Amino acid sequence: MFRKVLVANRGEIALRVIRACKELDVKTVAVYSEADVDSMHVHLADEAICIGPGPSSESYLKIPRIIAAAEIANVDAIHPGYGFLSEKAEFAEICKQCKIKFIGPSAEVIAMMGDKNTARATARKFGVPITPGSDGIIESEDQAFEIARRIGYPVMIKATAGGGGRGMRPVLNEATLRSSYQQASMEALKCFGDGSVYMEKLVERPHHIEFQVVADSHGNVIHLGERDCSMQRRNQKIIEECPSPKISDEIRKAMGDATVKLCKEIGYENCGTIEYLVDNDGKNFYFMEMNTRIQVEHPITEEVYGCDLIKEQIQIAAGLPLSQHILKSTPRHHSIECRINAEDPARNFAPSPGRIDLWYAPGGRGVRVDTHVYSGYSVPPHYDSMIAKLIVTAATRDAAIRRMRRALGEFMIQGIKTTIPLQSKILTTSDFQQGKYDITWVENFLRQEGMKDKG
Template identity: 45%
Template sequence: MIDSLLVANRGEIARRVIRTARRLGIRAIAVYSEADADMPFVLEADESVCVGPAAPAQSYRNAEAILAAAKSTGAQAVHPGYGFLSEHAGFARAVEANGLVWVGPSADAIAAMGDKINARNLMAAAGVPVAPGTQEPTASVDAAVEAARDIGYPLMVKAAAGGGGMGMAVATDEAALRKEFDKVHAFAERTFGDGSVLLERYFPRVRHVEVQILGLADGRVIALSERECSVQRRNQKLLEEAPSPAVTPELRARFLAAAVKAGEAVGYRNAGTVECLLDPATGEFFFLEMNTRLQVEHPITELIHGIDLVEEQLRIASGLPPTFDPETLINAGHAIELRVNAEDPKRFLPGPGKITTWVEPSGDGIRVDAAYATGLTKTPFYDSLMAKIIVYGHDRADAIARARTAVAGFEIAGPKNNLPFFAELLENPEFISGDYDTGIVARMR
């Protein structure tokens, strides 16, 4: 096992990785921006290094500063968490070029899956179902209009280099396509430095289902369980649950087999997620993207399987076998995660501010992975996530009941928060039925 680990991230995921590292006797090293000097993850690490001012480009995305921190502290390995540099192939290569262990998939796998068009083509060649769409970057709006004649409307217009639900728009006809193509292209150039645009057939009523995979140290790729991620605003997730209430045993077998094929197609190692769109009317599903990192929602998979995915990541990176037998891995109960964000609960607009009250819920089956505490300030420099409520029950109804208890018991004052939205969602008949799709939040509004 590696003996020292630099966590190239912040907030709740940094605390999460540090917690497992320290449990395993691994020296945990944090990097932080000037704005985060008093955050819990900095105080909980064995050692910490300031890597720059608040702006992410000058701190958490500053690869040179992070590598310098790793060298100066004698770190043996780097865990990137999610976001920031976690899916940056160049950073992964630089980590390894500096003689450090990268806790993640190979740089080649990251690069292959980072380009959505290349990823689609690789998956199709591997026998993973993909939705009708373009096989090459769409060079111009006129080329997009031409391609749309074959694909059909409505269309999803996507930034080929995008991720996390960013750089996406729906076009229902040619006029909308011309408008949205230019917007997505400009956004992609500005945000990702790559204006390539992908067109895919848009399915108005779909569920977002993903599968957790692990590429083991011995070369095998295994699929754990699926997660339901259809509660979204602006194509970004708010609540996830495992297992999915829409997935039958037969459909699960197909999902897991496809996810293994996806991982094997790129020689995948470490933790990753294969995201798919499921048509609930037909049972068909299509590859959406592969996230080459640990997901925000990984705790719900941990709870239903009784494992620690960060520990598994560290073992794989160290060349060790998993803590469990893949053939007899338990899969029991039901888990739900709610992303507690600093945003208003109606329009989901950001609402940072100083935290004057922060009281976390507790009790049987309730876990909170938090970034903040009373007296700290939720700054506007980073994403809106403040904490994750994760609950576990013996079945879905039990998990929903525990989630209601946890939401009611979480007290936050100062910044705006979306706890009132979750209180509403957990009483919503459509959600309670389990028969919902990615349009549920819009219908609630």
């Protein structure tokens, strides 16, 4: 086992990794920007090193500063969390050159699966269904028009790098293709430093289903079921649940088998997630992308399968085989996660940074809150707006929904606006309670509620 791990991230995921390390008797080093000096992960780590100003481009995305901190602290390994450098093959390779273990897959696998276009080609090679689309990167607007006419509208333009819904534009007809192509490319260049895009057929009103995979260096590759992430606004997930209320046991098995096969073929190691689109009939599924890191919504899988994925990541990176309880784990109960964001839904989801005057988190049986904030904490304006994850687990889906409604009602946050009122309202709808939703549902709901999303 490692002696000391540097956590190359911030917020709740940094705190989550620190807690896992403590339970493994591993020392931790936090890195932080000047804006995060009061964040809880800084206080709870064994050591903390400032790596720059507030903007992530000057701190959490600066590889030389992360490596310098790791060398100063004399760590054995680096955990990248999610976002930032977690899917940067260059970062994983530099860690290897510096003889610091990167807690994740190899740089080669990250490069292969991190580029969405290459990942699609890899999935197709090993027999995983993919949607019709371009054979590679689109080189020009004229080529985009040609491909769209061939596969038929509607289509989706996607950035080959990055994720989180950035660099994606649906195109319903030829009239909007040119502007959508330019917007997707420009956003991708701004967010990821790479404006390359590809195109695929747009599956209308699909469910967004992702499978959690765990693999070690001893030949063990398993999946831990699926999460339904279809509750999205502008490709940003706001509510997730495990298992999905949509898919049948037959398609669940087919998707699980495809997930394990693909991961074995590419020699995947550590935790990862393969994301699929399932058509509205629930009969066909298509590979969308692979996330070569831990996901934001990993806690609902942990609750349903009774495991700790972060600890498992660390142990796998240290060369240990998968824990026996993970190898033998079976799903139990139902779990739902709400991402609590510092945003104002009534003002087109405007960011709401600032001081939290009162913070009271819900509790009770089956309630878990992953967060780095507290009363008196000031939410900085530089980063993603998520300030907490509320996770509830119960014996049935209906009981989990009722528990989540209760927990949201207990949550008290004063000083900033949050998405809690919107999520509370969603959980009362008959569509959600019956599992009748897809990735277009939230947008339609916002229009019905007079909360038009202006984009």
